[in-house]
Amino acid sequence: MNLRLIECRKRSRKVLRKGGGFFHLLFYLFFPFFLLSCHKPSESSKEKEGPSNVIVVVIDTARYDHFSFMGYMRDTTPNIDFIAANSVIVERVYSHSNWTVPSVASILSSLYPSEHGAGVGERGKMRWLGIKDKSRQPLEEVVLATEYFKKYGYSSLFFSANPYLNKNFAPATDFHFSKRVSARKLTDLAIDAVDKVEQPFFLYIQYMDPHHPLEPPQEFVKLFAIDDAKKYAGWRFGEIFNFADQEFIEYKSNKIKLYDATLRYVDSEIRRLFLFLRSKIADNFIFLITTDHGEEFWDHVDLQWRWKDDPRNIYGIGHGHTMFEELVRSVIVIGGKGINRRNVNCIVSHIDIMPTLAAILNLPKVGRWRGANFLEEGFCEKKELVFIESPAYGPDSVAVVDKSLFKFILRGEDKRLLFNLKTDPKEKKDVSSIHPGIVDLLQEMLKEILSSVSGGGKGKVLEIDDDLKKELEVLGYL
Ligand SMILES: [Zn+2]
Secondary structure, eight states: OOHHHHHHHHHHHHHHHHHHHHHHHHHHHTHHHHHHHHOOOOHHHHHHHOSOEEEEEEETTOOGGGSGGGTOSSOOOHHHHHHHTTSEEEEEEEOSSSSHHHHHHHHHHSSOHHHHOTTOOOTTSOEEBTTTBOOBOOOTTSOOHHHHHHHTTOEEEEEESSTTOOGGGSTTOSEEEESOOOHHHHHHHHHHHHHHSOSSEEEEEEEOTTSSSOOOOHHHHHHTTOSSGGGGSSOOOOSOOOTTOHHHHHHHHHHHHHHHHHHHHHHHHHHHHHHHHHHHHTTOEEEEEEESOOOEESTTHHHHHHHOOOTTOOOSEESSSOOSHHHHEEEEEEEETTOOOEEEOSOEEGGGHHHHHHHHTTOOOOTTOOOOOTTSTTHHHHOOEEEEOOOSEESOEEEEEETTOEEEEEETTTEEEEEETTTOTTOOOOOTTTOHHHHHHHHHHHHHHHHHHTTOOOOOBOOOOHHHHHHHHHTTOO
């Protein structure tokens, strides 16, 4: 038995020891994944198999700190945890914006929002998506993932339960779908389509269930013991209220439980999708799981009350309105054929996804890509900072996080905030007055990035027909 196989068996035993009954069951259900990571195909079998298929799974509105493998208190993602136990885990990932449109276009293009043009507004102007600002599409010259993979001989499929991600986010696809549907329906559609296409294929699938309104199936509502779930599907307490209000306390607790239930639901559908893929294409695929942005549950409501600068007069809930970690931090789990289990322990951002997938597949880089392969040796030394921009609501805001984990936020023209994420991961203490030198340095870096992305342009305004209008209204975007 070779060393790799011994190491792998050890890992399998460890998972079994750690998990007890439920993990035991999962182990057998997911046993193919262990084989997948243990088995190293010979060069000749690789040739026979052809290039790997690629699956990118994005969970809309999923907070980085609500995944159970990130240490969350509820068992929200047992299947993703299990997949992660055999994959590369990146715990500190940043989205380039705090809402879907600019964030996803960065995943798909390896460019900053100001460069791909999707979801961007006027620099320095107040934002109010759906009322004063129209959502914008990616610029036509930008190469997006579906087109890229198609160019290199892949069938390409794009399934989004977020209706914003229309055909302009997925040029050259063999299958495109963008409509709010449940995780179950979306998985069914994707499975049907994958069954029909030629290999190799690129599948992008974006689940939407953790996005308001929260309507998971009853079995998941029961799992987290939520009474009268309908009461918590929509948002309340977005205005100024009393923290000690018993009704608020009860609402918050149940709202978060219901949100967690949607995550657990998506997790179960990801398992179904992966088991199908295993049966269809054995171990010939690589996959990546991430989120587009997070969700706030009154984490920074006190600051927002003090600022009172959101034109909607809504504070502390949802997303699109601040640059705090609960909205812009994400995670990545990447694994499959030829990828060994490890952690990447530095800052990674969504622009690094396309260059990493391309490097694994030995495909060429697109000249304009901003990101780099985060699995490559030396990546962590080179990645200096991440840049976040283009909010949906409130004053125009930008942020940078540098490799020493200081985060600088510029909100509007005059609000400058600095957080030390190492010692204060929940961003409770603004230390800008204690470290003026770091503020100056990060402001300088920000200025450099802003000047390098200026002139990227804005994409075309999204045309909204009656059907889309209805869908966006339900999601709270209009
Ligand atoms: Zn989103």
